[in-house]
Amino acid sequence: MLFRGLKKSMKQYSVDVKVNRINDQLRGEMKRQKITQADAAYRIGLEQQTLSNRLSGKTPWTLREIVMMCEVLEINLGDFD
Numbered sequence: 001m002l003f004r005g006l007k008k009s010m011k012q013y014s015v016d017v018k019v020n021r022i023n024d025q026l027r028g029e030m031k032r033q034k035i036t037q038a039d040a041a042y043r044i045g046l047e048q049q050t051l052s053n054r055l056s057g058k059t060p061w062t063l064r065e066i067v068m069m070c071e072v073l074e075i076n077l078g079d080f081d
Contacts, residue, residue: 016057022066022080023055029073044068 030040041051044065053059070077 019061020057022061023057025080026069026073027055029075033073035073040069040072043072 030037037051037055038048041048046065050059054061054065067077
């Protein structure tokens with residue numbers, strides 16, 4: 001039983017690390033292109049605070065939101081590490 005819980009925890013850790021990397025890359029690209037959170041949020045139809053919560057990892061992204069962010073930033077999903 002202990003190992004099942006550990007395996008599940010490791011999977012969740014792996015997902016969290018990937019999400020954090022995506023968030024870091026999105027923030028970095030926004031900074032590089034000088035796109036504010038308010039501007040990006042407007043372009044994808046979110047409130048600025050909602051986008052901030054996504055980028056900080058407080059709330060999860062939907063796939064649609066990530067795709068829309070990639071379109072705004074003119075990057076490909078495949079560009080993420």
